[in-house]
Amino acid sequence: MNEEERLLEVRQLDILDTPPEKYLDELAEIASAICDTPVSLLSIVDKERQWFKANKGFNQTETPRTDSFCAHTLHHPNEVLVIEDPLNDVRFKDNPLVLKDPKIRFYAGAPLHTANGNVMGTLCIIDNKSKTITETQKKMLQLLAGQAMDYLEARKVMRRQDATIEHSSTRIKKLTDLSPGVIYQLELTPEDRLYFSFISKGISEVHPNLDPEELKVDAKICFGVVHPQDREMVQRSLQESAEKLKIWDIEYRIGTAGKEVSWHRAHAKPEKKPDGTVVWYGTFQDVTPQKKYIETLEQIIFDISHVLRRPVANMLGLTSALESEELNEEQIKLYTRHLKSVSEEMDTFVHKLSDDYSEIRLKFFSEKPEDNRPYPEKN
Known part of the structure; x- marks a missing residue:
């Protein structure tokens, strides 16, 4: 076993010191039920400690690695470690967890191992009295450990994907915020609700009097800033774009009659979703200059x-x-x-x-x- 490689895989799981998760808690509960023990744990063996991701019936969240039963499984990824009475085992008879609370008298742990054969920890059961378990129970414990490891691996992949998506989203947001004008995603539902599902920071420069959060609820507010003589034309052109799914490309005035106006241009490509919602991906720009x-x-x-x-x-x-x-x-x-x-x-x-x-x-x-x-x- 390469301990550095094993610890790297432990870190890559990104699981240490995270809150309990229902699925893993339920696996621990099933292990206790199958083997009739008051305690079941899903432990992760770190460099100097063992930490419990799932914990049924044990009043500690972690123990020193030197006291760990689970650490003895690290070299045997395919074997269930069973200690029927630690007082009769030279490896454990002086262990603080045996001599003091919780006074372990029985332990069985199925390794949580990766595809590389590195053991991350165990799904283990503990009792305060000596006992034995059957081969079937040991097999069930291994199967539950396999389910737990599959979950941890899938969780790792999903967290990486989430991090990648978040990074990409942050990068795209920075790019859109720096783009001239406004980049947006505008949606019109079959119920005639018009709203921006995305709108870039540029809206605050192009329309400083409009609240972006309000526009994400009701985009029809935008029509209020269009020049009265152009308002109907803008509404009609947007409706025509929705009905015919043709490019929305229009120039119109912003302002009120009798005052200096500015010119804006809207350009967007519409698409229709299966539920009938029309989505425009486009830009607004101040074309007054x-x-x-x-x-x-x-x-x-x-x-x-x-x-x-x-x-x-x-x-x-x-x-x-x-x-x-x-x-x-x-x-x-x-x-x-x-x-x-x-x-x-x-x-x-x-x-x-x-x-x-x-x-x-x-x-x-x-x-x-x-x-x-x-x-x-x-x-």
Whole structure:
């Protein structure tokens, strides 16, 4: 037996100092009933102690390993250790548990062993009077110990899976909390109950006046922050998405009439559960900066196509006059002054467009104006 390997497997069970569990308590009760003993224990042998996970009729939760009967099973994983009278056994006659309370006079323990053959402890029965048990009773004790070990192994796997799931959930939550906008899972039941089964931390930034916990009970609260003129459209589009199971993708205004509004976008994919509940997996985002940016670009394009038309027409007229007329020196100077004036007007306007573009980039995208200015500064 490799004691370090055995202790590692004991630790991997993650069982030491945990509360009682009904299934293991019942196995101990059955062992006592089968063998007609007042005490039954499910013990785990640690480095310096034996600790009792299940305990029927014994007034201690653990004892030193040096006093342990169960420790004598560690080298015999497939044998039931039976001590019919410890006072007649040199290994146990001076044991404190024999000489003092509980004054053990009979012990039988079936090892709890892993697939590697390492013994974790025993399912044991104890009496305060000498006795014997039959081969059938010993076999039953082994079978119960096997059931207990299967339970402990399954418990270990489940706890590992739970830890993995919890770790993954924590990691996903951190990622969703850092994501721009809101990530959510929205559900609509056949009874017309609408609620968020999951909603990321971003909701507090996008909608600071909404309580995320309330939204997990009633998501229809969200409709109250939608602009009155867009509210019916949003409700209708969500209902249509539920009925046709098509992507929900809509832009709408947030705010009240007569006040400055912001623009939001909802995008989600719906699925239907067997019970008829429709579930959307999607995002909410504040798209106001993008909308403002597009509006600014559209205004710039309009200005280029309309405001620049006049100086360009003047310049074309002047160049045509220069080409068609015989001009003296004074006339040439006059036309040159006109051309310079028109050029300066165009230059001023182009730099204004550049400044407007840089300003909007700075305002909505936190970039430095000089990073976006396509023209050099005027001297």
